[in-house]
Amino acid sequence: MCGIIGCTGRETETLDVLLHGLDTLEYRGYDSAGVALANGTVEVCKREGEIDRLRAAVDPAMDGPVGIGHTRWSTHGPPTDENAHPHTDCTGDVAVVHNGIIENYDELKAELTAAGHEFESDTDTEVVPHLVEDALADGLSRDEAFRSAVARIEGSYALAAVFAGSEAILATREGSPLVVGVGDDAAYLASDVPAFLEYTDRVVYLDDGEFARLESGSWTVTDAEGRLLEKSISQVEWDAEETAKSGYDHYMLKEIHEQPRALRKCLRGRVDELTGTVDVEALEGLTAESVQFVACGTSYHAALYGAQRLQAAGVPAQAFLASEYATAPAPVSEGTLVVGVTQSGETADTLAALRRAQARGVETLAMTNVVGSTAARDCDRTLLIRAGPEIGVAATKTFSSQVVACNLLSATLADRGDSREIVQALRDLPGQIQEVLDSSRAEAVAERFVDSDGYFFIGRGHQHPVALEGALKMKEITYKHAEGFPAGELKHGPLALVTARTPVFAIVTGTDEEATKTVGNVKEVEARDAPVVAVTDGASTVDRYADAVLELPETEPCVAPVLANVQLQLVAYHVANKLGRSIDKPRNLAKSVTVE
Numbered sequence: 001m002c003g004i005i006g007c008t009g010r011e012t013e014t015l016d017v018l019l020h021g022l023d024t025l026e027y028r029g030y031d032s033a034g035v036a037l038a039n040g041t042v043e044v045c046k047r048e049g050e051i052d053r054l055r056a057a058v059d060p061a062m063d064g065p066v067g068i069g070h071t072r073w074s075t076h077g078p079p080t081d082e083n084a085h086p087h088t089d090c091t092g093d094v095a096v097v098h099n100g101i102i103e104n105y106d107e108l109k110a111e112l113t114a115a116g117h118e119f120e121s122d123t124d125t126e127v128v129p130h131l132v133e134d135a136l137a138d139g140l141s142r143d144e145a146f147r148s149a150v151a152r153i154e155g156s157y158a159l160a161a162v163f164a165g166s167e168a169i170l171a172t173r174e175g176s177p178l179v180v181g182v183g184d185d186a187a188y189l190a191s192d193v194p195a196f197l198e199y200t201d202r203v204v205y206l207d208d209g210e211f212a213r214l215e216s217g218s219w220t221v222t223d224a225e226g227r228l229l230e231k232s233i234s235q236v237e238w239d240a241e242e243t244a245k246s247g248y249d250h251y252m253l254k255e256i257h258e259q260p261r262a263l264r265k266c267l268r269g270r271v272d273e274l275t276g277t278v279d280v281e282a283l284e285g286l287t288a289e290s291v292q293f294v295a296c297g298t299s300y301h302a303a304l305y306g307a308q309r310l311q312a313a314g315v316p317a318q319a320f321l322a323s324e325y326a327t328a329p330a331p332v333s334e335g336t337l338v339v340g341v342t343q344s345g346e347t348a349d350t351l352a353a354l355r356r357a358q359a360r361g362v363e364t365l366a367m368t369n370v371v372g373s374t375a376a377r378d379c380d381r382t383l384l385i386r387a388g389p390e391i392g393v394a395a396t397k398t399f400s401s402q403v404v405a406c407n408l409l410s411a412t413l414a415d416r417g418d419s420r421e422i423v424q425a426l427r428d429l430p431g432q433i434q435e436v437l438d439s440s441r442a443e444a445v446a447e448r449f450v451d452s453d454g455y456f457f458i459g460r461g462h463q464h465p466v467a468l469e470g471a472l473k474m475k476e477i478t479y480k481h482a483e484g485f486p487a488g489e490l491k492h493g494p495l496a497l498v499t500a501r502t503p504v505f506a507i508v509t510g511t512d513e514e515a516t517k518t519v520g521n522v523k524e525v526e527a528r529d530a531p532v533v534a535v536t537d538g539a540s541t542v543d544r545y546a547d548a549v550l551e552l553p554e555t556e557p558c559v560a561p562v563l564a565n566v567q568l569q570l571v572a573y574h575v576a577n578k579l580g581r582s583i584d585k586p587r588n589l590a591k592s593v594t595v596e
């Protein structure tokens with residue numbers, strides 16, 4: 001999705017700061033990029049395609065004490081130089097960047113065109129600088145003109161504007177993230193903290209309907225009427241190094257390897273090994289008669305797992321795809337807790353589902369990785385998963401952290417005395433993931449099956465969400481067909497697709513009934529000549545029927561899915577790498593999906 005960066009107060013370094021910020025925002029997914037610097041005039045440079053194309057096109061002498069930049073992910077109009085942001089008014093004195101969608105842009109464009117404004121792009125965004133231009137012509141100040149333009153638009157947006165002859169950035173948000181970075185003599189603006197994290201870790205999170213004015217080292221936030229608001233500065237715990245590749249070929253591989261550290265952070269200060277107790281400050285006093293999880297994609301798979309854990313703990317729970325829940329929510333009662341599982345905290349579908357729940361008066365909890373994200377600020381409570389910044393578009397470490405956080409939630413709500421083994425298993429998990437990372441044969445498996453027609457993933461119970469997640473990871477970064485199923489479902493249809501050219505990854509741990517039945521399903525697959533890759537702790541007989549084995553250390557059955565998933569992440573990574581795919585930025589995908 002689109003990204004915004006802005007800075008004021010960096011004098012001759014403005015362009016460098018903007019381009020660096022755009023590089024950092026790349027991971028959100030984009031198809032064009034641009035910058036505008038304001039001095040006596042406003043200079044704009046924008047290009048369809050990669051940021052390097054913009055970097056090559058930009059005049060290094062382009063200078064100004066203030067500027068804004070943007071990575072665009074097309075919604076209105078194809079990716080072209082003209083449709084890239086920033087957009088300007090007829091005079092060229094106002095430049096605007098925008099994330100989100102302006103729903104009433106058609107009528108505004110018709111009105112502005114009739115009044116003589118000339119448009120250069122197909123975008124919804126371009127109405128904004130023209131509205132500002134009209135308001136300035138009516139004699140309003142820049143701040144008033146910006147507010148009056150914003151008052152005319154409907155939709156979801158994060159907007160930032162610069163003006164010829166001004167060193168200020170004016171910005172606002174409604175339903176799309178925007179955060180101010182507070183430097184000593186400079187101020188920054190971004191849709192995402194990593195964009196300016198190299199320069200400051202002090203941030204001010206804007207809320208919907210608020211307006212920010214940044215000028216050199218100063219910043220103010222006002223409401224839509226221009227009344228000053230008191231906002232506090234937060235310290236971000238992430239550091240810039242966490243957003244660097246640190247010698248890995250891809251962020252995804254780095255983030256897979258960061259899982260031990262991420263899980264240690266998630267657990268720190270929250271579990272007591274000796275007593276087996278879980279004590280999470282954010283969940284203090286929380287009770288729930290039933291739980292509904294809402295989430296999308298990988299987070300939905302973690303939510304499915306979370307619902308299983310709560311059910312096992314005696315708390316009725318269900319997981320819903322947020323996009324479905326937003327339009328057709330499940331019945332709730334007074335004691336229902338709705339949990340939004342969202343790494344970014346900005347996924348529009350999940351936010352819509354949470355809002356739907358709030359409108360029905362139930363308590364909401366955001367399970368998220370991003371402090372100050374919309375979900376974190378909108379929900380009654382926030383359980384931070386503490387995975388650290390995840391830059392690769394494909395979610396990896398955040399899934400593991402979500403799974404661990406689901407265990408913290410279920411232990412809190414269940415209030416049972418039998419959590420000691422689970423707590424111990426959770427404490428052992430980082431070390432066991434390290435074992436898997438150090439000894440995995442995933443690359444050899446990837447090499448052997450890279451030319452396959454497609455991939456199937458099967459698992460029962462707690463391994464079912466991992467089967468789904470294994471398939472999602474495979475398809476999103478390799479562009480190959482992959483499907484995950486509850487192991488018992490394969491024979492009810494999908495088995496028709498199984499051939500000698502479609503390996504089946506079977507996740508089987510332990511020796512319980514689930515494992516025995518899944519081994520039975522593996523035999524069905526084997527009888528159809530399909531290669532079987534067993535992802536297993538070796539407790540069952542599954543390896544007898546397998547063409548390849550990915551080994552897992554032994555652990556509690558409910559913790560094993562994290563280990564199995566690490567093996568599947570590595571397989572997907574290596575297949576994608578061998579196919580030369582764009583692993584960190586898969587085609588058509590964005591890290592943070594801020595449209596419904």
Ligand code: F6R
Nearest residue numbers: 297298299342343344347394395
């Ligand atoms: C897949 C992936 C997506 C996200 C989904 C929800 O690798 O990253 O499926 O999980 O878009 O995103 P969040 O967790 O930010 O709500």
